[in-house]
Amino acid sequence: MTFLGIDLGTGSVKAAVVEAAGSILAESAHGYPVVAPQPGWAESDPATWLAAVRAAAGAVLGAQQPEAVGFSGQMHGIVVTDADLQPLRPAILWADARSTKQAHRMAQRFTATELARLGSPAVPGFAATSVAWLYANEPEVMARAHYVLQPKDWLRAALGGAIATDPSDATGTLLCDVVTGSWSPAAADWAGLPEHLLPQIISSTAPAGVINLGREIPAVVGAADTACALAGLGLQPGDGFIAVGTGSQVVSVLTAPVLDETLVTHTFATAGGIGAGWFRVGAVQNAGLSLTAALRWFGADVAEAVAALGEGVKASDPIYVPYLAGERTPFMDADLRGSWHGIGLSTDRAAMLRSIMEGVAQAVALATTAVSASGTPLPEVVPLVGGGTHDLAFQQLLADATGCALGVVEVPNAAVVGAALLAAGRVRAEVRAQPASVVEPNETAMGLLAKRRGTMAWLVQSQQVAK
Template identity: 55%
Template sequence: MVFVVMLGLDLGTGSVKAAIVDSDATILSRASKKYPIASPLAGWAESDPMDWLSAAEEAVSQAVQLGPERPTTIGFSGQMHGVVLTDAALTPLRPAILWADTRSAAEARQMNEDLGPAEMARLGSGAVAGFAATTLAWLHRHEPAVMAKARYILQPKDWLRATLGGKVGTEPSDASGTLLCDVASGQWSEKAMEWTGIRPESLPNIRPSHEHSGEVTVAGLTLASAYGGADTACAILGLGLEVGDGFVAVGSGAQIVALMDEPRLDPSLATHTFSTVGDKGSHWYRIGAVQNAGLALEPALAMLASSLEEAHDALSEGVLSTDPMFVPYLSGERTPFMDPGLRGSWHGISLGTTRKMIVRSVLEGVAQAVALGERAVSESGGLMPEILPLIGGGSTNPAFRQLLADCTNRPLASVEGGDAAVIGAALLGAGATSNPHRLEHSFVTHPRTAEAELLSSRREKMLRLIATLR
């Protein structure tokens, strides 16, 4: 690759990250800027796209000031599944509805019932509240006047790129996460559009992720742009992964990812099948999406007036067969249950239960949720490497890393991958769809036989409890 200096812009749920990256996929400078998420009613999650725009300007300006050279290209990464409705001038008609929004739970149930498992598998996933198709169905029912005015239905990063001067369009990785796209062919699905009630012309054309998408102007720079990619797909590129690879990411949620060279759909609908970045029909990935990692950990510890430090200290003594069982699904769950109505609970508390046991059970419950996600991906045909990379905030504590390895019964390789999505975005901006500079792991945490057996038996007990709760 010819040496260039690139700009990557990653539009996350609560903040945007900008990074100057060289052709060795090394970050030269970076900056981020937060923006608010509004929840005007319970279960709603919205953002003002204009906040994204101003935050992007600030983050890019700061990254450029800190960088040794000015970039020549820009690529975009972004949060998946959201909906931005605009008029012909790209002015938002209402706040963007985000992936975390659950108002469309009834529409999700109806879509699953009306289209059936086979058709939903072709769309890559069972219907879930917060995906574009179910959100749009809710908008048709509750805000028909807004829908009638909408010229474009865009994903968040596609709106940002077009508003900065780039072409209106999307690409395979983001399109595949809308429930409006046949993931095998990479084409918009007529059945899904008809069910949702949207006009085909309101959806943008699907173009290759690395294709030139016009020039954009941001922070006083005019840069050649590419269409970009969805955040997880960009992270795959930034990590330098190939077919047969995969990773586990643990943060607010958790993702268990396996790359595939064929669109092997999951008829159980317990996982999602999405496209990677690049051309239509190039590669795909199977993902187990676990909502309740840090999202459940923090409020559960707060209920106990505890902290991560205390929980990690309690975990250092190891999980015991007499520990209570914490079911971590405080906000419903996607993989493997696809049930927004699931709720959390503690079980098995006795007179002999200590504070340490209860605090420790919170970490175990989160790790068991990750293990159930990993099992769903593996059992649905998502083959992963023998040593599985582990990234995200959940990879930093040695005791919790060991717990994850024991729960999944897999060797986990610690990889510094927090900036992988913005690196992938930058590479796409320069027209690249592969990264030969694979991020290497620093060390491996191996599962322990006795602990893995104990945690497996406790996981089966947890599944029986969940079946009763449901």
């Protein structure tokens, strides 16, 4: 038997035909634009998602007839539709910062304990704050609204499936109680959102109608992308991983909904039914995003930066603060910006490139510390996944910065595999993904990087005080 997995990402959709054991038989990806009509905005036209998923699915299905299809999707964003599921405006994505004022107001309205129970600090780009912005700035849209859906839930429904969501996506909205797995009347009321506009929360593996991709395929609800990645990697409570791509995530799988009242991490539900499990996330927005931008300023590529790392980070290297677009864990500050510190007459191009790579690794390290400090320690060997982790020198830098032994796992499309497994009625792979290699931290390098990380954190705090 085979199953179809669909992973709706920020800039592209992946489709894969997966056998019951989790092996990918065929896969394809198609991209679409993310647009910024104003600085700090991030939107997508949902019609481009539909076109891309039809192209990607058409490329992998051939003559195959999967038993069912499961969906994975980017978290936090919203699609506001009429009664016929037609979007009333472009989707507002997780990276959108227009609702910064609404986030500040939400932080003032709810206590730390109440926000922790909603799973996250009050930040822009989540459904609650984006909806509040729409009511304040586009009331004519909300007056016509019939549904407010998460991206993967709209996609499934637009293809003919049921209107519903699952616990993992619901708990990523700031509108859901992560302990009970139900919508929060207080949060919805604060956002001005009638609860009847929100979909029913059901299990990730629950039947969700039949979709049409040139042929009819039974669908299940699916789950958020990180929850699907956990499923695809076969991770259980006590496990975790570090992922590095455009952003970075430090994830720890929980045995219970341990709330973080320091509000520097997020707590979401795993794939499955209500109360099936939870995971803690340290979310870093500025990983590959910051690396790509900074290398572009120097006309450099990743290969040149990795070559500069061959000598190792030096005490005389400048310190790069990589927060070009605000940051979440551990600072939760959408207004942060990047900088260099310590540039001198002897600073050369290689030192600048090393500092860029180091800054990204240090951002991941700060998130790793925040997750561990929240009472959810990472495993002895932490799986390392993601497209930004292929270079040996960068793997070593990450190990030295985080102080973690990193097990390099070669499962590049764990989320789409997880989505297919959900279609098969399973909430995780039977076998935990094993690392192809393990990178141990170097104690000498750890000491140097810890000192420099302290300086980097001080630079961020100085920026916050000066605002």
